[in-house]
Amino acid sequence: MSSTGRISERIASIAESATLAVDAKAKALKAAGRPVIGFGAGEPDFPTPDYIVEAAVDAARQPRFHRYSPAGGLPELKKAIAAKTLRDSGYAVDPAQVLVTNGGKQAVYESFATLLDPGDEVLVPTPYWTTYPEAIRLAGGVPVEVFAGPEQGYLVSVEQLEAARTENTKVLLFVSPSNPTGAVYPAEQVAEIGRWAAEHGLWVITDEIYEHLTYDGVPFTSIATAAPELGDKVVVLNGVAKTYAMTGWRVGWMIAAPDVIKAATNLQSHLSSNVSNVSQMAALAAVSGPLTAVDEMKQAFDRRRRAMVAALNSIDGVECPMPEGAFYAYADVRGLLGREFPGKDGAVRPQTSAELAALILDTVEVAVVPGEAFGPSGYLRLSYALGDEDLATGMQRLQDFLGQAVR
Numbered sequence: 438m439s440s441t442g443r444i445s446e447r448i449a450s451i452a453e454s455a456t457l458a459v460d461a462k463a464k465a466l467k468a469a470g471r472p473v474i475g476f477g478a479g480e481p482d483f484p485t486p487d488y489i490v491e492a493a494v495d496a497a498r499q500p501r502f503h504r505y506s507p508a509g510g511l512p513e514l515k516k517a518i519a520a521k522t523l524r525d526s527g528y529a530v531d532p533a534q535v536l537v538t539n540g541g542k543q544a545v546y547e548s549f550a551t552l553l554d555p556g557d558e559v560l561v562p563t564p565y566w567t568t569y570p571e572a573i574r575l576a577g578g579v580p581v582e583v584f585a586g587p588e589q590g591y592l593v594s595v596e597q598l599e600a601a602r603t604e605n606t607k608v609l610l611f612v613s614p615s616n617p618t619g620a621v622y623p624a625e626q627v628a629e630i631g632r633w634a635a636e637h638g639l640w641v642i643t644d645e646i647y648e649h650l651t652y653d654g655v656p657f658t659s660i661a662t663a664a665p666e667l668g669d670k671v672v673v674l675n676g677v678a679k680t681y682a683m684t685g686w687r688v689g690w691m692i693a694a695p696d697v698i699k700a701a702t703n704l705q706s707h708l709s710s711n712v713s714n715v716s717q718m719a720a721l722a723a724v725s726g727p728l729t730a731v732d733e734m735k736q737a738f739d740r741r742r743r744a745m746v747a748a749l750n751s752i753d754g755v756e757c758p759m760p761e762g763a764f765y766a767y768a769d770v771r772g773l774l775g776r777e778f779p780g781k782d783g784a785v786r787p788q789t790s791a792e793l794a795a796l797i798l799d800t801v802e803v804a805v806v807p808g809e810a811f812g813p814s815g816y817l818r819l820s821y822a823l824g825d826e827d828l829a830t831g832m833q834r835l836q837d838f839l840g841q842a843v844r
């Protein structure tokens with residue numbers, strides 16, 4: 438019997454991306470002339486470096502790039518991604534193990550679609566990036582949340598993972614540095630988690646898109662090299678978006694065993710074919726060039742990170758561990774819930790972080806993303822990838838407003 442609804446149940450069950458929704462609301466208010474400060478965006482506020490843009494301009498002038506190219510990516514880019522992976526993580530892969538995707542997001546979808554059968558469970562360290570559970574469910578899988586709060590630095594332990602493992606667990610998702618918490622797993626813990634996954638025959642999908650954004654000399658550790666016991670049951674996801682300020686160019690990739698990449702490439706050949714050749718050539722210039730631009734961005738992010746976390750921790754009822762990577766602060770605001778705030782139409786007592794975020798946007802025109810987008814209520818994610826002045830203004834508004842809370 439065919440279903441009667443206009444929209445299929447599978448697609449109707451997908452939630453709107455809460456991070457994009459906050460960003461869209463903030464942008465709409467801004468367009469209407471409101472002085473909104475947006476802490477919602479997950480993208481660097483810098484332009485793409487010139488030499489990368491030039492490579493794209495050059496490619497756009499070449500007729501061979503006006504045509505379809507191999508669905509799995511330009512051979513020269515796949516080779517450069519393999520070389521970059523060896524350079525940055527010491528992980529040796531063959532270009533045949535690389536699939537170039539339309540942004541890291543497509544690599545996330547295709548990895549789950551390629552590995553999961555209906556009912557397969559995926560362990561998802563929580564708070565998680567908002568896209569993962571949707572991608573897992575669309576592939577027929579079951580996301581299993583494993584929550585780690587601020588008291589453990591937002592880092593899940595092997596004991597917690599083991600307690601969540603069942604005979605249906607097929608994949609462990611691993612994300613370090615993390616969106617939304619900015620947490621970075623120490624090398625020892627990465628190795629321990631990887632060994633545990635290997636011992637139980639699990640696959641690990643590791644999202645390494647923030648690999649170059651760590652602070653205070655904290656090293657990034659790839660689970661693929663830290664736990665060689667995983668063998669070929671590891672899928673590395675990455676992209677140029679965050680490292681080279683290239684969110685709009687849409688180039689990411691997936692690295693896995695040749696049979697996995699072959700299957701995922703078949704999927705992509707029917708879904709979207711090749712990624713824009715012009716963008717691929719820009720990505721080629723990015724991954725085969727220096728890391729100086731990201732080092733410069735990092736200095737600005739580091740300054741803003743300190744300013745933001747100090748301001749957050751100065752507010753009674755807010756606790757924010759110092760994030761060691763990415764460009765997000767994840768503040769614990771459970772201490773503010775249930776307190777009384779002055780709203781536009783009288784006093785209000787927000788009970789959830791979603792209500793608190795809506796109140797903040799309505800009252801002092803500051804956009805933050807509530808914890809509900811990433812797991813349990815009680816937290817706010819603030820991106821510090823915005824200008825220093827905006828950051829100072831936004832934090833001052835938050836301090837003034839949240840500081841008025843009455844118990």
Ligand SMILES: Cc1ncc(COP(=O)(O)O)c(C=O)c1O
Pocket residue numbers: 479539540541542543566612615616644646676677678684687688689
């Ligand atoms: C953890 C993580 N993975 C992947 C992505 C996807 O990035 P893109 O699709 O822009 O390459 C993002 C973007 O926000 C992210 O935060």
